[in-house]
Every structure is written in C-alpha cells, then in structure tokens.
Amino acid sequence: MKIYYEDDIEMDVIADKKIAVIGYGSQGRAQARNMADSGLNVIVGVRSGGNSWNMAKEDGMNVMTIEDASREADIVHILIPDEIQATVYEQSIEPYLTEGNTISFSHGYNIHYGYIKAPNGVNVTMIAPKGPGAMVRRTYLEGFGIPGLVAVEVDATGDALDIALAMGKACGFARAGILETTFKEETETDLFGEQTVLCGGVTELIKTAFETLVEAGYQPELAYFETCHELKLIVDLIYEKGFTGMWKNVSNTAEFGGLTRRSRIITQETKKEMEKILEEIQKGEFAKEWTLENKAGRPMLKRMRELEVGLKIEKVGSKLRKLCGLEK
Ligand SMILES: NC(=O)C1=CN([C@@H]2O[C@H](COP(=O)(O)OP(=O)(O)OC[C@H]3O[C@@H](n4cnc5c(N)ncnc54)[C@H](OP(=O)(O)O)[C@@H]3O)[C@@H](O)[C@H]2O)C=CC1
Numbered sequence: 001m002k003i004y005y006e007d008d009i010e011m012d013v014i015a016d017k018k019i020a021v022i023g024y025g026s027q028g029r030a031q032a033r034n035m036a037d038s039g040l041n042v043i044v045g046v047r048s049g050g051n052s053w054n055m056a057k058e059d060g061m062n063v064m065t066i067e068d069a070s071r072e073a074d075i076v077h078i079l080i081p082d083e084i085q086a087t088v089y090e091q092s093i094e095p096y097l098t099e100g101n102t103i104s105f106s107h108g109y110n111i112h113y114g115y116i117k118a119p120n121g122v123n124v125t126m127i128a129p130k131g132p133g134a135m136v137r138r139t140y141l142e143g144f145g146i147p148g149l150v151a152v153e154v155d156a157t158g159d160a161l162d163i164a165l166a167m168g169k170a171c172g173f174a175r176a177g178i179l180e181t182t183f184k185e186e187t188e189t190d191l192f193g194e195q196t197v198l199c200g201g202v203t204e205l206i207k208t209a210f211e212t213l214v215e216a217g218y219q220p221e222l223a224y225f226e227t228c229h230e231l232k233l234i235v236d237l238i239y240e241k242g243f244t245g246m247w248k249n250v251s252n253t254a255e256f257g258g259l260t261r262r263s264r265i266i267t268q269e270t271k272k273e274m275e276k277i278l279e280e281i282q283k284g285e286f287a288k289e290w291t292l293e294n295k296a297g298r299p300m301l302k303r304m305r306e307l308e309v310g311l312k313i314e315k316v317g318s319k320l321r322k323l324c325g326l327e328k
C-alpha cells in the first residue's frame, strides 16, 4: 500500500499543462477552484448558458463549451454525473483528444465497467477524493484536505501517475494523503461504501430508529435530536479519535449499552446482505440496473425521491434545522 504526501509529489509535470474540468457541480466546482488556486491553468468545460456556465463565470473561471475545452486541454478531467459520462464523452470529448492527452476521473465507474474506452496514446487516470465536493473545497481553504485515491488504467506517456498525483496535490488531497489503488478497487469499494454505510445504510438506520421512538409515543423533535442531529457529533469523535476515542468520550452507560446491543442491530444477516450487495457490484449487476433505470427515464429514482421528501423525519428535521439556523 503506497500513500503519497505533499513532499512526495512534484508539480512541474503539469505546471504548463491545460486542464479542462468537465462539469462544475459538487466535485467540478471544488476541484476546479482548488487547482486554479494552486496556480494551474484550468478551463471549465460545461454546457453554454447552463447553471454551471453562469456559476463558473461568476467564480471568475475560464469557461468554454465541453467541446472547446476538450480540444484546448492536455488533460480532460471528467466530473459530470457517472450515468451520462459515456454519452458526453462520445459526443463532446473523444473527438477532440490527441495523442499524449490524459482523460481523468474521480470515480472509476465508466472505465471499470467498459462504458468509456480511451483511444490509443491517451492516458487514463483517476484522482478521487474520499468525500463530498463541498468538503473538498472547505478543507482546502482551511489549509488541509480530503484523503484521495490515485489510479492509472493506461500509462501512454510514461508519466501518467505523476500527472494524477500532481492534480491531487493541487486539489489539497496530498495534505491528508493519496492512496494508490486501481479503477476496479476504487469503483467497487466506493459503490459498496455509499450503498451500505455512507448514504444508504446510515439513513435507513436513522429513519428506523426515529420511527421506532415516534411510534412508541415519544416527541418527534426529541427523536430527531437523539437519532439524527447528535449522530454528527458522535461521528466527528470517531473521525478524530477512532472507536476507542469515541467510547472514551461518551458515558460508561452509553459504552456498555452500545457494545452489548450493537450486534443485535447490525446482525449476521446484515453482513450476509452486505456480501450480496458487494457481489452485485462486482458482477456489474448494479451498474446494469442503474443503466436501465436511466434508459427508462429514472422512474424508480423519481418515486424514491418523492417518498424521501415526504418522510416525517424530513419534516421534523427541516423545522428544527431552520429554528437553529442550520437551514435557510
Ligand atoms: N458528489 C461527490 O461528492 C463525489 C462525486 N464523485 C464523482 O465525481 C464525478 C462528478 O460527480 P458530481 O460532482 O457529484 O456530479 P454533479 O451531479 O454535481 O455534476 C453536475 C455537473 O454536471 C453537468 N451535467 C449534468 N448533466 C449533463 C449533461 N447531460 N451534459 C453535460 N453536462 C452535464 C452539470 O452542468 P449543468 O449545470 O449544465 O447542468 C454540472 O456542471 C462522478 O464521477 C462522481 O462519481 C467522486 C467523489 C465524491
């Protein structure tokens, strides 16, 4: 396992290169601004007249259409939604690539599952933060960074890894460390983590605990504070001090209750289901399902989004977040 830090990485490999960041959303806006603030020649490639076009202009970025940016750049860093990358790549990026260029990603999904294939002579690299775009920017401005992953699928120029690492350093990732991996490993672990813990698992855990308390007659506001709001404070302790550090900071009562009951909540059945979800990812079954969902116009995602907005915890939580100024 190789982890790269600031002092391990030279910037001169990309000092005079033009870097097109395609997309200006969660990751695009954060990474483009971080790299520009690090002194790199960044072009933002987005749809003309769209929200991102206007936002990038307001941020003072050098903005072009995706086609012009791809033609102009030496490195094309693709930060648009995974499910549309292949179409945009085929229509607006690939025709403008030349030998010695690099295409770069922050998730291995489209390369790993074969939706995007680079032409001969073009590097294929990944520099991926292990965190949301807003934190990529916030930690950079605070002088720190989000840990990153670096991978090289195709090294056509012999310096593809140096290029990806320099981009990661310019984004601030090397302050926290950049771990070397592969497109396969990043893709499979990222999908697994977001489905079973970070986004899927944790919201289902919170929702179920909240509903259990409310159905038992407790005040919904108290249930929200207990099962959702306070979770950040506990996770911050784990983030900074690990499990043992967190246990040291909570009461002995919480420690005894938590350690004796947690395996009744996350059971061996849960572990078996996690293994099944990982297998679906490894076999490409999730990717196929997501591709079909998009081809059908996202009926399931639209319905699930509607149900999510309508959840009691969302209504109670929004009211409380507004009252304490967290939410506008
Ligand atoms: N979100 C995150 O925190 C993380 C994301 N990643 C990865 O980063 C990559 C980007 O993800 P993320 O930042 O969330 O993406 P977003 O959903 O935030 O991307 C939005 C951007 O994509 C553009 N866009 C959307 N649809 C199209 C289209 N059909 N044609 C052209 N441009 C389009 C939008 O432009 P417009 O304004 O014109 O609509 C906007 O600039 C993905 O590979 C993702 O897996 C990796 C780690 C974390």
Ligand SMILES: CC(=O)[C@](C)(O)C(=O)O
Binding pocket: 129, 130, 131, 132, 133, 190, 194, 198, 199
């Ligand atoms: C923020 C992040 O790392 C995720 C959950 O993998 C994503 O947004 O795809």
Ligand SMILES: [Mg+2]
Binding pocket: 129, 130, 131, 190, 194
């Ligand atoms: Mg992730």
Ligand SMILES: [Mg+2]
Binding pocket: 107, 190, 191, 194
């Ligand atoms: Mg992800």
